[in-house]
Amino acid sequence: MNIAIIGAGIAGLSCARYLKNLGVDLHIFEKSRNCSGRMSTRHHMQWSVDHGAQYFTARDPIFLKEVEEWMSNHVAAPWVPRLKIFDGKQWLNSHSTDTRFVGTPNMTAPGEYLAKNLNINFNQTINNVEHKNGNWIIYSQETGKIKKYFDFLIVAIPAAQAQILINNFNGDNVKSVISKFSNSAGMKGCWTLMLKPISSLDIEMDAAFINNEIISWVCRNNSKPMRQNIETWIVHANPKWSQEFINVDKNLAANLILQNANKIGFNFSGAEYSVHRWRYASGYLLFTPKFHISFKQKIAFCGDWLHGGRVEGAWLSGRTLAQKIASHF
Ligand SMILES: Cc1cc2nc3c(=O)[nH]c(=O)nc-3n(C[C@H](O)[C@H](O)[C@H](O)COP(=O)(O)OP(=O)(O)OC[C@H]3O[C@@H](n4cnc5c(N)ncnc54)[C@H](O)[C@@H]3O)c2cc1C
The missing domain is CATH 3.50.50.60 (FAD/NAD(P)-binding domain)
Structure with a gap:
């Protein structure tokens, strides 16, 4: 067959x-x-970032066994970020006990x-x-x-x-x-920004779930294991907003996301960045x-x-x- x-x-x-x-x-x-x-993973001239899935969890024993095989072949590793949550008003520490894995080196x-x-x-x-x-x-x-x-x-x-x-x-x-x-x-899109700031962001976190904003996720990509020693960030807009704005010009989407990032404390001014429109990102x-x-x-x-x-x-x-x-x- x-x-x-x-x-x-x-x-x-x-x-x-x-x-x-x-x-x-x-x-x-x-x-x-x-x-x-x-x-x-999107490769730029001198830097790269994971611009789709950010990490994965393994709850099913059969998948966990597979992830163990990946780890013993050095293509995956656990990632323990300093994780925060922004609830629309204030920053909170995440108390999540999930083990998160990422592919390595990307x-x-x-x-x-x-x-x-x-x-x-x-x-x-x-x-x-x-x-x-x-x-x-x-x-x-x-x-x-x-x-x-x-x-x-x-x-x-x-x-x-x-x-x-x-x-x-x-x-x-x-x-x-x-x-x-x-x-x-009901699959929805996702607007994604990949950034290399001009200098290191003075922020005590590696990743954050953001609620009640345009942005839903921010992550310091180089906090993941085996990444390049260059500070890079990824920002995802939330599915509802992304879908609503899926057909707008890339520059407009990027500007709205950057403004929102700035409002909640991520100053990316002067950063080198690129933008990606995922038409079918999530939904099940x-x-x-x-x-x-x-x-x-x-x-x-x-x-x-x-x-x-x-x-x-x-x-x-x-x-x-x-x-x-x-x-x-
Ligand atoms: C921005 C973003 C963030 C995410 N974050 C997370 C996360 O943190 N954790 C998590 O677990 N998951 C996350 N996900 C979801 C995760 O990436 C997916 O669940 C998973 O990768 C889906 O795998 P798949 O094989 O089902 O589909 P896909 O990965 O979409 O694979 C489908 C493949 O088919 C190819 N294809 C499509 N159409 C055709 C065609 N007509 N002919 C030939 N080839 C075709 C595509 O190029 C692709 O390679 C995220 C996804 C996105 C986009």
Whole structure:
């Protein structure tokens, strides 16, 4: 049996890793030039920052075991930030006892570890799929029809993108289920600022959750283990505000975020910065189906939106889907 997987984020990679170990003939298609999806790091001329997922937690014993393997292979480590909370009026110390992990030396490292020896076709944006005579035919925006048919298709991309991808597919009730799921997941964007201040910020914290403001998260990126010795910061705007302002000009979004940061005590004046618009950053189904599969149509879906909306859920979604497929064939 050969399987095509669309998307080399942590869900697609976790699914692929498990199936690969069982000897399945796998072909992964990824629109970016690297793997790891939203567990990502942006490289500037002399500095880099994790501009997607900031850290991950590991509550499920199976995922914790995986994280231990990552740590013993030096691609992840615990991160113990000096963590604060701003409630809209005052600063409080966080009493969270969660263990937080990060990829090392950057957030893409666990994904790159999983991707080793997998057959990944980069720079391939899959923009159409067809199920004909029991075969899956897939089309890439960059190279047209892929010259191979597949027995089974796994879609490991965000809900809204999955919904668009299968728009022309009418088999079973897959399309209506995914469209219902996608609407319920209600994925939202995230405006992100990456900054290198002109001098070190005189602030006694490494990261903060911000409530009741445009900004929802601020983090000193170089407080994470194995980062460059250059002070860099990341600022995320909250999902509601980001979604409302998702189509505004990048400079306007950046200015509004900088003003808000300044108001609550982060003076980034003169900082070198860049801005990123995540169109599909967060959102998930409240009832946690983990994955969706149709054995009749030979298509399945995995991703964070089906399993709690975070790194751990994405990995578990891919893993549980792979186990389901393996137990069926
Ligand atoms: C700003 C931000 C902050 C976050 N913070 C945290 C956090 O602190 N902790 C946490 O646990 N999680 C966080 N998350 C969420 C976390 O990043 C995700 O839950 C997880 O990475 C999702 O993995 P995934 O594999 O499901 O999806 P993705 O990572 O989105 O992977 C999907 C992959 O599919 C590719 N793709 C999409 N469409 C196509 C196509 N048509 N053809 C081919 N390839 C395609 C994409 O390029 C991508 O590589 C954050 C996310 C964002 C954006």
